Amino acid sequence: MIDFEQLTRNMKGDVMTDSLHQMIYATDASAYREMPLAVVYPRDASDVKECIKFARKNGITLIPRAAGTSLAGQVVGKGVIVDVSRYMNHVLEINEKEHWVRVEPGVVLDELNMRVKSLGLFFGPETSTSNRCCLGGMVGNNSCGSHSLVYGSTRDHLLEAKVILSDGEEAWLKGMEKDEVRDKMTEDTLEGKIYKCSVEMLENNREEIIQHFPDPALRRRNSGYAIDQLLYSDYFDVAYEGKFNLCKLLAGSEGTLAFVTELKLNLVPLPPKEKAVICVHCRTLEEAFEGNLVALKHHPVAVELMDQNILELSKGNIAQNKNRFFVQGDPAAILIVELAQESREKVDQVADQIETDMKMHGYGYHFPRVYGSDISRVWSLRKAGLGLLSGMPGNAKPVSVIEDTAVAPERLPAYMKDFGEMLERLGLKCVYHAHISTGELHLRPVLNLKDENDRVLFRRVAEETARLVKKHRGSLSGEHGDGRLRGEFIPLLFGEKVYGLMQETKVCWDPEGVFNARKIVNTPPMDTSLRYEVGDSDVACRTYFDFSKEKGWLCAIEQCNGSGD
Template structure:
């Protein structure tokens, strides 16, 4: 980047820091962490602002105007079409502006900030018997602001529709920094708005004019389907309903205004739900059957194919949820019913089963009535995207035609034609989605590192666009336009409406500062690809074996950016993100930082540098990402490898050396107790690098040699826990009858890079305390990852 541009960035940063109470980050790594989302794109932003309140948002917009630079609102960064990446000042609402401001149970609405996550809103209102209807598969990390920007929907759109159907009012900042409230207006109120001599008044005048002038074109060109989020919602203003400008902002992808508060409709939560999962030997047969199933008025109807199921079997978390699958189906239909009682939903499921057997629909079916069973099945469906992205190798399921929508009755024929196009281009794909509303997610496997494959992607996209036009459908049913599809909008809507879209954009944003290049005047879909034929990585010499992932760089590239690591209410991944709500301390953030070094975005020497160390430092190496990330990213293993390089270049801290010899210090501490315990809790401990607020263990004056059952404790763990008082050591040995207890302190020999074995112990008297080896790499004390003594040196981590 040239010196003049960097100087301008420093001026912008300095100006913002004087006016913003939140955080302002313009360093190289912070910019790179926000250069991607869950799409195939990468654009380095100008900088990042993390606002604490709406005053910070206004200050950022005013600064963008002063310096004539773009602004980009961002929530969870889970966009699949590149809506949330751009050369702009990124506003990240997710860290601070994430509160429920008000809930009205009687009138069924809530007022929230844009950074609030869907599941967190539902956790708040669920005890009141309410919920927010639209439920995307990313509900545990996608924000309400992002849903508004995208006009999102999910598995229950058959019942609840899209986000547009639940927005009552929006408080927004326009591109000039003025705050306005958008809500239903009476005829008189609309008249008063139109005559205002300011940006708000000009917007109202233009939208009224465009809706009236192009009413016939709107009726002719807009798809007559429920799932359509492409373009601007000009069709909403050609309908006989109260004028509410929030309907134009919904689905505008941050190109028109910046939302800072939203009043959203809530709905009563069903008291009981049940699932009937129907198995098919052919996926087209499943889609054809869905039309008959819709006649039974299900609460939801979803489809999942064999590719997703096969990948689920290879995932630690999802494989445990597959007990409902019978045989090896080519496709599953997940049919859900809702009611006030279990008896009511059982009756609905029974009716479906009679219909299924009478019409010979599918070869098997599994019913689920218990809430935990229903949640497990939905967990597999929600993981579909992440599971596909976990495919190893350079061919990845790319999001570019993955969101087409047509009339549900036309879906089987549409999918047949879609498949013919892929076959002609020698492309495989995963199929899953919302067959109830004609919106299927089909992601062809493309190797973006090869020029021919990129051309194939463009050719497929072009043919699918023509197919969508033929079926009077939409290229996007919920994922939005972004960088992947905006360039098709003129073809889909025609030149008249496309020009109207441009006028809408100019009326809201005359200086083109709000997330430019989305919906209108977009670049080609192949610009700014994260992975492209020009993408190259360097390969550091590794101590651990990454051949199973295709190498160290490929292991890093397993992260697709879908952001599952940003969830907060369930599971373990990612504890550091849960504590900080900071993108830098998420698994995705760490993977982005590593990829930046490997791909040359920052110098290679940073692979052993302090800044990358800071990004990885709070990773607890808990392995939760390996278990819970649908793409199977193993950040702990990546960190082991990084630290071996970092410590080799920078030396070992005193803390690591001390804890690397913890068995020796415990042995001497036991002899000198209680003096040693006093020293451990004194200010002297700060010299070891331990936090002054943390608590040290207490060393006992005598060793703990036997378990509470009276059986001896074997293995290297005895070297540490034997010196703890009985109440601590005993707790390590207690377990439920017949259940093994994992214990895991290891003795590491740094000279031979060899770990003693980890041991499992059973505490039942009927089974001797027989140790079983489990080789496991650890880095925490020494400069190199330890290699298990019972396996080849470089393969120790392969199975971890």
């Protein structure tokens, strides 16, 4: 029996062990569900240290959590949930001159951007959950966003991080010169051991790592531990990109290596005010995949895709139906091409070039341009995609299983051809949307996870897609991470040797498994601990009104038939 009263006495924050909190935190935005032991709300770094001490003493794992918007089960597990969003949510310092900010991990992205907007600055990577996702979670998942074509990922803007290591000691991770790294490697501390393990691993396996990691041209990649990113530094002189900085590895590590208590992040100037969006209506999905390459030649700031499924669902949503003002007919997909220039004249000039180029290739049948405040309405429709998909009538839903694969943009048409052939062979439908400009499409096959046959397909789709991603030198995850969902297939993607290096990385940083165990490496089968049990759809539901369409229930006796019984 674990004595949580002891933890309560030693902390300033809150410790909750009641069933209500356990149930609330048993899920995130993924398809997984596991009951945690407790939920803790730390107030500061000293509370985090108490949690680590408690976890080591009791042989349990801590699961760092913020808003819980993760889609791969990153913050679901049987350990203790440590939620930083309640108290550790302060902006600590803003440096206007040097364009950086220092924050606690529970700061919400939109709130930070509102604070620095008056300075002409913002945090470049943005997500569709920007009004609730926290910066600590963005680091954990290496989040990107619609404008990653310009601003890259969170990893690109993570300068420094204050963390608590698994032995309870504090470390400040930042860029270091060669001599500083060598000095760290001699220290008789866990931090020193981490530097020593990291450097020696890279020195001994350099060629193997370069060979088996995704195509370097792919900017969106977040599978496994990003050990290859440490090579791109002045320490190793491989495509030099700056000082040796363990933050490169921390980003995308999903809270499995250390507990973040402070972040120093790069800020960028607000984009040019003159913008326009060209909404290219495509007759087929294949047309959209090829049209994306045409649009990229003209240096847009973003290219996003919405397929026919999302557009159709938006008709039944009161708010989003009003945002369909630019849609003509029933396109198979719409490419949202955003431009940003210093003047309207330059915006229109580039827009003319794109439209002419598209027509020359035979792509698109309608090219409406949207300006001013109406642009936000277009993006609102695009960002509503996930919510609209969740409301698809019936038990079968577009599920998050392969929604985050990414390949280099020029490889995307060939990859999607192979993917389409796989879907046809398996008899599945799929929803396509999101970040086509960077080679990442959120692909959501329509499956009923309450049905035994579809649960088998859930796994089969994941494994076959992993093989396709490997064939095209892509990444299983572009931004959503591995978590419980994709960890099982990391050995397939990288090979056993490189996967073994990732396991060594976890053991080096966290030898006792204090942080978020069984994520990224050593994960359980991806089709275990799902939210739904087989046969849930057969539960009789006698209601006065017919909610079968809204809630996806199927009545066992009369199959509802619109009767409301």
